[in-house]
Amino acid sequence: MKYDVAVIGAGLAGLSLSRQLLLNTDKSILLVEKRAEVPTPRQKVGESLVQVAGYYYGKVLELEEYLFRQHYMKYNLRFYWKSAERDNRGFEDYCQAYIRTFSNIPCYQLDRNKLEAELLRLNRQSSRFTFCAPATNLEVELQEQGPHSLRCETGNDTVSARIDWVVDTSGRSKVLARDLDLEQTNAIRHGSTFLWVDGLVDIDRLSELSSRERRMSPDRASTGHLPIWLATNHFMGEGFWFWVIPLQGLTSLGLVYDQDLVPRDEVATPEKLIDWVCKQFPLFARDLPERKILDHGSYKSFSYGCARTIHPSGWALSGESGRFADPLYSPGSDFISLHNTMIVDAIMTGDPADLAAKCQMYEHLMRGYYESLIPTFATSYDALGEQETFVLKYTWELSVYFAFFVFPFINDLLIDRRFAAAFLSRFSRLGQVNRNLQTYISDYYQWKKSHGSAPADPQFHDFTALGPLRTAESTFYRVGLSFEEARDVLDEQLESLEELARFIAVYVDSVVLGNVEILHSRSHVEGIDLQSLTFDPDKLKETHAECDADKEQYPWSFDPSVLQHLGGTGTPAAASAGRPAAIEEER
Numbered sequence: 001m002k003y004d005v006a007v008i009g010a011g012l013a014g015l016s017l018s019r020q021l022l023l024n025t026d027k028s029i030l031l032v033e034k035r036a037e038v039p040t041p042r043q044k045v046g047e048s049l050v051q052v053a054g055y056y057y058g059k060v061l062e063l064e065e066y067l068f069r070q071h072y073m074k075y076n077l078r079f080y081w082k083s084a085e086r087d088n089r090g091f092e093d094y095c096q097a098y099i100r101t102f103s104n105i106p107c108y109q110l111d112r113n114k115l116e117a118e119l120l121r122l123n124r125q126s127s128r129f130t131f132c133a134p135a136t137n138l139e140v141e142l143q144e145q146g147p148h149s150l151r152c153e154t155g156n157d158t159v160s161a162r163i164d165w166v167v168d169t170s171g172r173s174k175v176l177a178r179d180l181d182l183e184q185t186n187a188i189r190h191g192s193t194f195l196w197v198d199g200l201v202d203i204d205r206l207s208e209l210s211s212r213e214r215r216m217s218p219d220r221a222s223t224g225h226l227p228i229w230l231a232t233n234h235f236m237g238e239g240f241w242f243w244v245i246p247l248q249g250l251t252s253l254g255l256v257y258d259q260d261l262v263p264r265d266e267v268a269t270p271e272k273l274i275d276w277v278c279k280q281f282p283l284f285a286r287d288l289p290e291r292k293i294l295d296h297g298s299y300k301s302f303s304y305g306c307a308r309t310i311h312p313s314g315w316a317l318s319g320e321s322g323r324f325a326d327p328l329y330s331p332g333s334d335f336i337s338l339h340n341t342m343i344v345d346a347i348m349t350g351d352p353a354d355l356a357a358k359c360q361m362y363e364h365l366m367r368g369y370y371e372s373l374i375p376t377f378a379t380s381y382d383a384l385g386e387q388e389t390f391v392l393k394y395t396w397e398l399s400v401y402f403a404f405f406v407f408p409f410i411n412d413l414l415i416d417r418r419f420a421a422a423f424l425s426r427f428s429r430l431g432q433v434n435r436n437l438q439t440y441i442s443d444y445y446q447w448k449k450s451h452g453s454a455p456a457d458p459q460f461h462d463f464t465a466l467g468p469l470r471t472a473e474s475t476f477y478r479v480g481l482s483f484e485e486a487r488d489v490l491d492e493q494l495e496s497l498e499e500l501a502r503f504i505a506v507y508v509d510s511v512v513l514g515n516v517e518i519l520h521s522r523s524h525v526e527g528i529d530l531q532s533l534t535f536d537p538d539k540l541k542e543t544h545a546e547c548d549a550d551k552e553q554y555p556w557s558f559d560p561s562v563l564q565h566l567g568g569t570g571t572p573a574a575a576s577a578g579r580p581a582a583i584e585e586e587r
């Protein structure tokens with residue numbers, strides 16, 4: 001038999017790619033899956049989407065109505081830390097950071113098995129789609145030119161096919177990466193244990209307070225009334241986070257941890273994990289020990305790279321068969337969305353020279369995206385342990401994400417070669433800044449452990465308080481642009497991100513020096529070199545003494561005082577750590 005495309009593996013990546021090909025091309029597809037039961041009833045991680053994947057599944061794959069009907073719409077990502085002077089047995093004891101309003105690009109909490117069943121059902125409606133499962137003894141022979149060949153057995157039959165494109169979506173089986181010797185390691189050494197429990201774990205109700213007290217709590221002035229359980233809720237500590245994700249009728253729970261900071265032995269089984277989490281975050285002791293565990297799984301070390309993921313001779317890798325960095329902020333399905341979109345475009349490209357140029361560009365883009373995330377996860381995971389340092393880290397990362405991941409994706413710009421070249425030159429400028437900033441934030445976190453103190457009482461922070469994040473989010477509404485306009489948007493965003501990076505550095509300096517005035521000092525702000533930023537409190541004190549007399553104000557384009565309530569040492573709020581001033585006035 002002859003097919004245009006063979007897809008190996010009917011998980012999220014393979015089923016989505018098949019649907020995208022069926023919707024956008026006239027290609028015939030052979031989807032080969034080793035399991036008999038698709039999807040399996042087992043827990044699959046990859047349940048929470050952020051904007052790129054939310055857009056991809058809702059709009060590009062045209063599943064919006066289905067997603068709203070069968071899955072929860074996600075209420076952003078929310079983060080929690082213990083308060084130093086509370087017993088942390090109730091939700092009201094925890095510091096919180098969040099975005100209070102829903103994202104204008106809807107994101108979803110996915111029951112992966114339900115979604116995969118629906119994708120398979122839809123794909124099967126097309127006469128161009130052939131599904132082969134369970135497939136055993138799979139053999140793929142790639143050719144430099146001309147059709148590749150694929151052979152496998154299913155039941156008593158042997159399937160032999162010639163194909164133009166082979167796309168490996170076999171997940172951690174990494175069929176092609178292993179065959180072609182493409183596997184790579186990276187600097188991330190993180191593990192995970194996860195489980196499903198029966199019913200909804202509503203963290204808002206894990207409380208000492210009565211229902212009425214919770215409804216009338218003054219904290220609502222900050223947090224509002226939307227159901228907090230609809231978020232991906234993250235309970236944070238140094239080098240780890242514990243997720244709580246609602247699925248319909250059950251809750252997904254999972255710990256991701258740096259192996260150097262959390263002993264695997266203590267969290268390797270669901271029972272041990274529940275015990276550990278209840279000690280770390282006592283509010284869970286009200287609930288988790290009584291829950292019925294429906295399923296569970298774990299990874300000792302889940303992160304890896306790949307030398308190459310697309311080749312003009314007609315092969316590509318998508319999903320976990322290629323690279324996987326870390327699940328914090330849920331980039332897994334984003335990478336599936338990005339990769340699949342580039343792969344579909346490559347498959348549709350007939351001219352060999354054009355295809356070679358595109359594959360080179362796509363390889364650069366996907367490697368660039370992956371590498372940009374490595375410092376985020378390998379360098380500053382310790383900074384998850386404290387609200388203020390994490391607010392600095394995440395505001396930066398989310399702003400980069402909105403401007404440099406979401407904006408190009410929702411405009412189909414990454415498959416425009418002219419734009420992609422302009423994008424890469426600007427994105428690479430951010431690379432060094434990001435690496436320096438991640439180290440700076442981690443060093444600051446370590447410094448704070450001996451110089452700062454954790455907030456006594458709960459603090460509330462909305463990430464959008466910092467102007468550059470709002471500026472980055474405004475790109476959601478910049479659509480249908482010409483190449484020149486899109487390039488200008490990137491330039492504006494780059495400038496805004498550099499201002500944010502500068503602010504983060506100066507904010508940290510102001511805390512270290514115990515002097516809020518330097519946040520406004522023009523010479524101090526302009527003296528910061530983002531390309532060679534290092535955290536050195538002694539040198540900072542010397543430098544500051546030199547420019548102490550400077551009274552000229554730096555013209556920030558946003559309000560630089562919005563983090564004062566987080567009470568870093570030396571800021572005015574430090575002595576009386578509490579909620580934002582505006583909220584106090586409202587009471």
Ligand SMILES: Cc1cc2nc3c(=O)[nH]c(=O)nc-3n(C[C@H](O)[C@H](O)[C@H](O)COP(=O)(O)OP(=O)(O)OC[C@H]3O[C@@H](n4cnc5c(N)ncnc54)[C@H](O)[C@@H]3O)c2cc1C
Nearest residue numbers: 009011012013034045046048170171173319320327332333
């Ligand atoms: C701890 C953790 C948490 C995560 N949380 C999130 C999250 O919240 N959001 C998110 O977006 N991402 C998340 N991810 C990432 C997400 O899990 C992956 O992006 C996603 O599951 C990858 O899907 P896939 O289709 O590549 O692989 P899979 O879903 O594993 O599918 C691979 C398929 O290939 C089949 N297969 C394997 N070998 C063969 C073979 N030889 N022949 C034929 N078929 C074969 C398998 O049976 C399977 O059906 C998380 C990852 C981890 C590790």
